[in-house]
Amino acid sequence: MSRTLSRGVIMAGVPVAVVLAGLWLTGGFAGLLALVAEAQRAAQDQLAGAVRALRGGQPAALAGLLGVAFTYGVLHAVGPGHGKALIGAYGVARRVTLAKLSALALVASLAQAAVAVALVYLGVAALGLSRDAATGLAEGAVPALGNVLIAGLGLWLVWRGWRSLRADHHHHDHHHDHAEEEACGCGHAHAPSVTQVEALSGWRDTVLLVAGIAMRPCSGALFLLILTWQIGIGAAGVSAAFAMGLGVAVVTMAAAALAVWAREGAFAGFGLAGGSFARALPVIEILIGGLIAAVALALLAQGLGA
Secondary structure (H helix, E strand, O other): OHHHHHHHHHHOHHHHHHHHHHHHHOOOOHHHHHHHHHHHHHHHHHHHHHHHHHHOOOOOHHHHHHHHHHHHHHHHHHOOOHHHHHHHHHHHHOOOOHHHHHHHHHHHHHHHHHHHHHHHHHHHHHOOOOHHHHHHHHHOHHHHHHHHHHHHHHHHHHHHHHHHHHHHHHHHHHHHHOOOOOOOOOOOOOOOOHHHHHOOOOHHHHHHHHHHHHOOOOHHHHHHHHHHHHOOOHHHHHHHHHHHHHHHHHHHHHHHHHHHHHHHHHHHHOOOOHHHHHHHHHHHHHHHHHHHHHHHHHHHHHHHHO
C-alpha cells in the first residue's frame, strides 16, 4: 500500500508540472504576478526605509534590513527569470539528485549576489564608474557573457548526450556478440551502471550552470550596494545583497524540486528502468541541451542587436 502510494505521489509530478507550465505560458499567473510586482515595489520602499533606519543608528536596524532584503529576493525570484528555468531544465536533462540540484541552485543564487558585489566594488568603488555605467554593465556585457556560458552548457549537454548514445550503441552491439555467455570476460562494460547514470555531472556542468545564472545580477541588489557604499555602510549593503541571494535561492530550489519530481514521475509513468532508463537519458539530454543552447543564443543575438 505504501509503495503504491509512493509511486502515485512520484507520478503526480508530471501533471503538476504540465499544469503549472500551461498556466505560465497562457498567462494564467498574470494576476498572481501583478500582486508579486506590487509587493516587490513595496519591498523596495521598505529597503529604502531600512537603510535610513540603519544610517540613523536605530536598534535592530541591520536585522530589519536583512529581513526585508531576503523578502525582496523571494519576490524578485517569483517573477520571470532565467535562473529557475535553467535549473529546472538541467534537472530534467540530467538525473541529478534533489540534494545536489538544490545545492547548485543555492550556490548559483549566492554567486549572483557575489557578481553584484564585484560589479559595484570593482566598477564603482575601485574604477570610479558612475552608477549608470555599472548598471549598464550589469544589463549589457555581463548578461551577454552569461548567455554565452549558458549556450556552452547546452552544447555540452548535446555533445555528452550524443557521446552517451554512441557508447550505449557500442555496448549493445558488444553485448550481442556475447549473448550466449554468462560472463564474457572481455573486460568491457556492457551498459552504463546505475551509479554512472545517477552521478552528478562533471565540473564543466557545475561551472557553466552557476556562472550562467550568476552573470545576471539583481538590479535591486546593485542599487542597494551602490546606495549603502555611497553613505558609508557598505558592509551592511553586502550582507543585504547575500540575504537577497538567499531569498532567490528559496524559489530556485523550489524549481529544482519540481524538476526532479516531474522527471522521476515521467520515468515512473513510462516504466523506464534499468537499461531502458539509461538509454532514455541521453536522448532527453540532447533535446534539453539543444533547447538551452537555442534560447541562450537567441537572447544573446537579441541583446547584441538592441
